[in-house]
Amino acid sequence: MAPGGLSGYRPxxxxxxxxxxxxxxxxxxxxxxxxxxxxxxPNTARSGVIWAGIAMVAATLVTFFLPNLHNQGLMIVAIVIxxxxxxxxxxxxxxxxxxxxxAIYNGMGGGAAGAIAAVELLRGEFAEALGLKLxxxxxxxxxxxxxxxxxxxFAKLQGLMSSRPIQFPAQKLVNAAVGVGAIxxxxxxxxxxxxxxxxxFFLLAxxxxxxMTLPIGGGxxxxxxxxxxxxxxxxxxxxxxxxxxxxxxxxxxxxxxAGTLLTLLMAKAMNRSLWSVLVxxxxxxxxxxxxxxxxxxxxxxxxxxMLAYASKVIFVPGYGMAVAQAQHKxxxxxxVLEAKGIEVKYAIHPVAGRMPGHMNVLLAExxxxxxxxxxxxxxxxxxxxxxxxxxxxxNDVVNPAAHRKGSPLYGMxxxxxxxxxxxxxxxxxxxxxxxxxxxxxxxxxxxxMLYGDAQSVLxxxxxxxxxx
Amino acid sequence: MDSTWAAxxxxxxxxxxxxxxxxRVPVILxxxxxxxxxxxxxxxxxxxxVVLGHAETPLEQAIGFFxxxxxxxxxxxxxxxTERMLEMFERKPKGGQ
Numbered sequence: 001m002a003p004g005g006l007s008g009y010r011p012x013x014x015x016x017x018x019x020x021x022x023x024x025x026x027x028x029x030x031x032x033x034x035x036x037x038x039x040x041x042p043n044t045a046r047s048g049v050i051w052a053g054i055a056m057v058a059a060t061l062v063t064f065f066l067p068n069l070h071n072q073g074l075m076i077v078a079i080v081i082x083x084x085x086x087x088x089x090x091x092x093x094x095x096x097x098x099x100x101x102x103a104i105y106n107g108m109g110g111g112a113a114g115a116i117a118a119v120e121l122l123r124g125e126f127a128e129a130l131g132l133k134l135x136x137x138x139x140x141x142x143x144x145x146x147x148x149x150x151x152x153x154f155a156k157l158q159g160l161m162s163s164r165p166i167q168f169p170a171q172k173l174v175n176a177a178v179g180v181g182a183i184x185x186x187x188x189x190x191x192x193x194x195x196x197x198x199x200x201f202f203l204l205a206x207x208x209x210x211x212m213t214l215p216i217g218g219g220x221x222x223x224x225x226x227x228x229x230x231x232x233x234x235x236x237x238x239x240x241x242x243x244x245x246x247x248x249x250x251x252x253x254x255x256x257x258a259g260t261l262l263t264l265l266m267a268k269a270m271n272r273s274l275w276s277v278l279v280x281x282x283x284x285x286x287x288x289x290x291x292x293x294x295x296x297x298x299x300x301x302x303x304x305x306m307l308a309y310a311s312k313v314i315f316v317p318g319y320g321m322a323v324a325q326a327q328h329k330x331x332x333x334x335x336v337l338e339a340k341g342i343e344v345k346y347a348i349h350p351v352a353g354r355m356p357g358h359m360n361v362l363l364a365e366x367x368x369x370x371x372x373x374x375x376x377x378x379x380x381x382x383x384x385x386x387x388x389x390x391x392x393x394x395n396d397v398v399n400p401a402a403h404r405k406g407s408p409l410y411g412m413x414x415x416x417x418x419x420x421x422x423x424x425x426x427x428x429x430x431x432x433x434x435x436x437x438x439x440x441x442x443x444x445x446x447x448x449m450l451y452g453d454a455q456s457v458l459x460x461x462x463x464x465x466x467x468x
Numbered sequence: 469m470d471s472t473w474a475a476x477x478x479x480x481x482x483x484x485x486x487x488x489x490x491x492r493v494p495v496i497l498x499x500x501x502x503x504x505x506x507x508x509x510x511x512x513x514x515x516x517x518v519v520l521g522h523a524e525t526p527l528e529q530a531i532g533f534f535x536x537x538x539x540x541x542x543x544x545x546x547x548x549x550t551e552r553m554l555e556m557f558e559r560k561p562k563g564g565q
Contacts, residue, residue, distance in 0.1 A: 254486035
């Protein structure tokens with residue numbers, strides 16, 4: 001073939017290929033949006049994630065056909081490594097550990113957005129286009145914070161480090177200095193071409209993610225994970241602008257907006273402003289509330305009798321149930337009670353556990369029909385008619401102190417377990433909740449404490465109930 | 469209208485779409501939905517592939533390679549986690565009895 005023979009032909013092939021790839025990206029964006037929409041209703045949720053999954057595979061495959069790309073071998077190796085490791089880890093992890101898995105995969109997305117920006121900045125791709133360069137740098141900043149911040153959130157939830165707020169002297173000053181430093185370096189990177197400020201910028205941005213997450217306690221983690229999820233989405237969207245990829249722009253922006261809304265909904269459900277989550281440890285400056293009464297323990301047999309002769313029982317699960325993996329035993333208890341003709345309902349606080357909906361997922365795993373799960377607004381009027389409310393490892397979300405001004409919990413909507421005729425609290429020990437506040441419910445006259453690991457306590461309850 | 473403005477309009481509409489899609493969601497789906505949106509920004513793997521495809525120096529290649537690993541892990545792990553959560557909702561409506 002003559003060298004010049006293809007000169008008219010090749011560009012046309014390139015254009016056709018590019019259009020084909022763009023078409024697939026377009027369909028990907030469409031399927032992502034439709035998939036998310038389907039995920040927002042229980043009956044269609046599963047098909048939604050499958051649609052989005054098909055789109056993801058298609059978009060990844062067609063990217064290999066983009067003209068003028070090299071390093072395809074490296075791409076395949078990297079995709080195989082990332083996919084296999086993440087897939088196996090995600091399939092093997094316990095359902096209770098799902099929140100930290102969301103955190104770590106989200107962080108990786110942020111890291112990938114940072115890596116995109118790093119390569120583009122090192123290559124000096126934006127010589128003429130300051131606007132695009134600014135977006136690339138912003139995406140890098142947000143993505144890097146999401147990367148290291150999510151890793152810290154993962155470490156805290158996984159128990160690799162203490163889940164309590166970690167504080168040190170002049171912390172806010174140090175954090176502010178690192179944050180401002182990262183922004184100043186971002187400006188330097190924007191107006192220079194050298195590598196040194198790029199390196200320093202990334203180091204400070206990554207460091208800021210760590211510093212920002214350290215002082216946040218485990219109780220606030222759901223909000224923070226959701227916030228970083230929105231961050232990663234936004235970072236992906238910005239990098240999409242920087243490299244001119246519409247699929248990244250649309251998917252990233254949709255997730256950024258959806259994630260921001262989800263974060264605000266969650267913060268509202270906890271009656272915490274996003275600001276107070278980010279700048280202050282929970283309950284650090286608590287007031288010592290006077291709690292009257294005493295903790296009154298109850299033994300298993302008495303608890304079983306109390307339940308067996310009730311006509312209406314409401315279960316209130318919390319993080320303790322998740323830790324003890326007690327959702328299956330809880331369902332067994334509920335089954336035995338229902339066989340006796342007792343009305344059973346589950347009260348789900350919006351932030352019970354580590355994420356909104358955490359309890360729903362675990363109870364769904366145990367096979368509890370979701371029409372038995374009631375949101376806070378729907379179940380609260382029913383507590384006064386309940387003969388027994390059983391609290392399984394929940395604490396702050398049932399603390400009546402939230403009704404009293406001056407309490408660190410003040411204003412947080414709670415489940416009105418204190419209004420039930422009787423309450424049984426299943427709890428490992430006498431510790432306080434994440435907020436570090438004594439729970440007045442536990443000291444109330446009609447509350448009985450049933451100490452022990454939730455799974456074994458509920459298992460023994462099933463046996464005792466069957467004998468009655 | 470040049471492409472920068474077109475891109476800004478895309479941004480505006482996409483942001484609105486994300487807001488609308490999620491604004492009427494029952495609380496029970498918040499966690500799966502967070503997980504699902506976490507999966508969807510795994511599309512970043514495509515962007516990482518594009519920059520790895522353009523990378524020339526060993527440093528650029530290394531960063532791009534790392535980016536593709538992270539992006540692929542985001543997508544694959546995000547999918548697997550979401551799928552596992554939603555799997556439990558599917559066999560549900562009658563499963564409780």
